[in-house]
Amino acid sequence: MDKDFPFSRPKGVEPPAEYKELRSKCPVAPGRLFDGSKIWLISRHKELKEVLQDGRFSKVRTLPGFPELSPGGKAAAQSGNAATFVDMDPPEHTKYRGMVWPYLTPEAVEQLRPSIQAKADKLVDAMIARGGPLDLNEAFSMPLPFRVIYDFIGIPEADFAYLSANVAVRSSGSSNAKDAAAAADDLVKYMDNLVAEKERNPTGKDLISELVTKQLRPGHMTREQLVQTAFLMLVAGNATVATQINLGVISLLQHPDQLAAMKADPARLVPAATEEICRFHTGSSYALRRLAVADVQVDGQLVKKGEGIIALNQSANRDESVFPDPDRFDIHRQSNPQQVGFGYGTHVCVAEWLARAEIQVAIGTLFRRLPNLRLAVPESQIQYSDPARDVGLAALPVTW
């Protein structure tokens, strides 16, 4: 019997129990989506890496049979907007991804680190001025990545509040589909105007100005593609960064010995803790969907042309053959460079180094500046997201 997918987390942040069973018994397992279509679930680290660098699996979402998890996903796939590199295959993907990558390399992100630090410090100053208890998500974890990306894209400060409100409606699980679509339309219109402004005066040291001069003017990219790319960078991963900060704070508070070790040796253990947070919590766990465009054997199982696959990075991040005692949160792990929270291969998160730097600055700064940071409610009162969706939480009450 094919299993209905997605599965549910049994409680809190625990991954679905089915993952462990699939890893040991059926690493390439048949599953069924909401619309009845058949998919293959790839649950182990080894095969996940294989399929994510295999050109016979496509990411073009408009192809018939591409696996979508909900009717909303299907509608979005067919929206008719210009595709961005997320939904392209090489060589097109390589060309457009290459236009933003120079600004997101490890070296480029190191240049941004002082400004990420200044933003984190300013947010902590405001928290101290307000006094606890307060919601860490609202006061720190969400505004940090958004302010970083606003500067990166080139959004004027006067527009921050308007944009944040729209992004919140677009991304909130409690908004209805019509409100969310209207908010997304408003955001694209906003980006369109901003691009028009920067076309007249592309003098800033920001992504839109750079793309206008280096890609749009020489004719390497259309105006609509530029607008969609800026929009993508605005909405792609900031909420996920916030989730990793929130869940990281909770995990570190749950392990006071590890927290003490991190505080004593931040240069080494803040990056290590960040990697473990991204492994243990795997904030983006349904993105690695692909369509077979040829017959492919995966671990001896035939995946036929036209069938979808989902590479389960949340499961691969708990693969016992790669991460000993995988259900233990442990910032001292040696095997962490293998974690696949940012995906793997061709489409690996283009902003992975930026996201890492943000999480590192966030947890480093919070525990240094607020040494008594703690939850302001019993842990049992924390409300986690819908168990069949990416792990997250709506609010994180803290005090210090």
Ligand code: HEM
């Ligand atoms: C902790 C935070 C983040 C996590 C866990 C995460 C996770 C991921 C994953 C798993 C993928 C691979 C999708 C696939 O292969 O199908 C991905 C791709 C991507 N991410 Fe992130 N992401 C994060 C932060 C960000 C941020 C902050 C941005 C933008 C500023 C971003 C932009 C993107 C883009 C544009 C892609 C598509 C890359 C491509 O198709 O080549 N992500 N991310």
